[in-house]
Amino acid sequence: MDIGSVPWLGPLLLVSLWASSAPASLLRRLGEHILRFQESSALGLGLGPDSVTLPKEGWLEQPLDPFNASDRRSFLQRYWVNDQHWTSQDGPVFLHLGGEGSLGPGSVMRGHPANLAPIWGALVISLEHRFYGLSIPAEGLDMAQLRFLSSRHALADAASARLTLSRLFNVSSTSPWICFGGSYAGSLAAWARLKFPHLFFASIASSAPVRATLDFSKYNDVVSRSLMNTAIGGSLECRAAASAAFAEVERRLRASRGARAALSVELGACGSLERAEDQAELLGALQALVGGAVQYDGQAGAPLSVRQLCRFLLGDRGNCRGNGSGPAPYRGLRRAVQVVTHGLGQRCLSISRAETVAQLRVTELQVSSVGDRQWLYQTCTEFGYCE
Numbered sequence: 001m002d003i004g005s006v007p008w009l010g011p012l013l014l015v016s017l018w019a020s021s022a023p024a025s026l027l028r029r030l031g032e033h034i035l036r037f038q039e040s041s042a043l044g045l046g047l048g049p050d051s052v053t054l055p056k057e058g059w060l061e062q063p064l065d066p067f068n069a070s071d072r073r074s075f076l077q078r079y080w081v082n083d084q085h086w087t088s089q090d091g092p093v094f095l096h097l098g099g100e101g102s103l104g105p106g107s108v109m110r111g112h113p114a115n116l117a118p119i120w121g122a123l124v125i126s127l128e129h130r131f132y133g134l135s136i137p138a139e140g141l142d143m144a145q146l147r148f149l150s151s152r153h154a155l156a157d158a159a160s161a162r163l164t165l166s167r168l169f170n171v172s173s174t175s176p177w178i179c180f181g182g183s184y185a186g187s188l189a190a191w192a193r194l195k196f197p198h199l200f201f202a203s204i205a206s207s208a209p210v211r212a213t214l215d216f217s218k219y220n221d222v223v224s225r226s227l228m229n230t231a232i233g234g235s236l237e238c239r240a241a242a243s244a245a246f247a248e249v250e251r252r253l254r255a256s257r258g259a260r261a262a263l264s265v266e267l268g269a270c271g272s273l274e275r276a277e278d279q280a281e282l283l284g285a286l287q288a289l290v291g292g293a294v295q296y297d298g299q300a301g302a303p304l305s306v307r308q309l310c311r312f313l314l315g316d317r318g319n320c321r322g323n324g325s326g327p328a329p330y331r332g333l334r335r336a337v338q339v340v341t342h343g344l345g346q347r348c349l350s351i352s353r354a355e356t357v358a359q360l361r362v363t364e365l366q367v368s369s370v371g372d373r374q375w376l377y378q379t380c381t382e383f384g385y386c387e
């Protein structure tokens, strides 16, 4: 199969569609945006003329219900392969497990497993998580289908992919398979090793939450500490300014109808802020904006870094252009919102709970989906990560 140019159209198309797509959680949208950005620039980078066929995309037919042998239904699960460094069939295999999002070719070309591959002569394979990206069963995302979405299903996929791919690539039976994953996929990597020690020699689980917790406010503690971290442009003052900016937004939300109308205009919100649920969406979006600056700090394609956010909040650049009323941290937050909305190619900041819910109800496959419905389902049925 000639995959030289085909895989690149997908990501580019997605980027252009997002601009007009319905709301999605800002943090997830940022993550996808950054991923796409990196992948659309990754192929040109670091690949010699003889590596045009890299990486390879493939599909595995997997049982929809791996726990019921009489259920014959199946779906296609996507994987990517980078065999550039794999010089011997006895070499190790680094299996990069996907999490709650799509996986592109960059998943085997960049990042931890890809970086380690040359040293170990490893074959790098990434496996997209069922129900995300292009590995969604054709029947769609209604509740009857979502029954087949869980970490247990994903682990069964990993085990079966390990066996099939091993045959497909003629991997030596003595080759160690090592799982890699980050965040939720990091948990999967750890569980894969625990559950299938005969299949996976080791796992590298990065930032893996392994203890489920309902109140996930510790995330904010980490964000808060990062805003004070001078190594990335943070400071005590920045942390205080972020607090002040949020306090100011909350004050305006409570103040009066006029203050709320002005707030909506000043933050470039897509609609009015009269409903409590929309106010909550706004605060969630602003929180995601700050969390996103921390979480994706320094990554290519991230619209806002911690250093830049702190500069805005502390009022020493960009704010002269904001030219509005209100204290410096608030004006800085406005500027940060502008930068992020613009960076994501959005007309305005989405704050409508009704639109969010309508979008979450869509069960048909959508090319522009970032997997919000599936991830919300997983957080509600399994994890309770209530960010």
Ligand SMILES: *[C@@H]1O[C@H](CO)[C@@H](O)[C@H](O)[C@H]1NC(C)=O
Binding pocket: 068, 069, 070, 071, 072
């Ligand atoms: C297993 O699959 C068969 C065939 O689709 C179905 O009739 C049966 O109800 C399934 N069992 C369970 C426990 O889901």
Ligand SMILES: *[C@@H]1O[C@H](CO)[C@@H](O)[C@H](O)[C@H]1NC(C)=O
Binding pocket: 089, 170, 172
């Ligand atoms: C698979 O690998 C073995 C050595 O490990 C080799 O003898 C055999 O020819 C290979 N088969 C294929 C189809 O590549």
Ligand SMILES: *[C@@H]1O[C@H](CO)[C@@H](O)[C@H](O)[C@H]1NC(C)=O
Binding pocket: 320, 321, 323
């Ligand atoms: C700021 O506002 C003042 C008066 O409202 C206006 O004269 C000035 O041009 C504005 N500056 C910028 C940079 O928009």
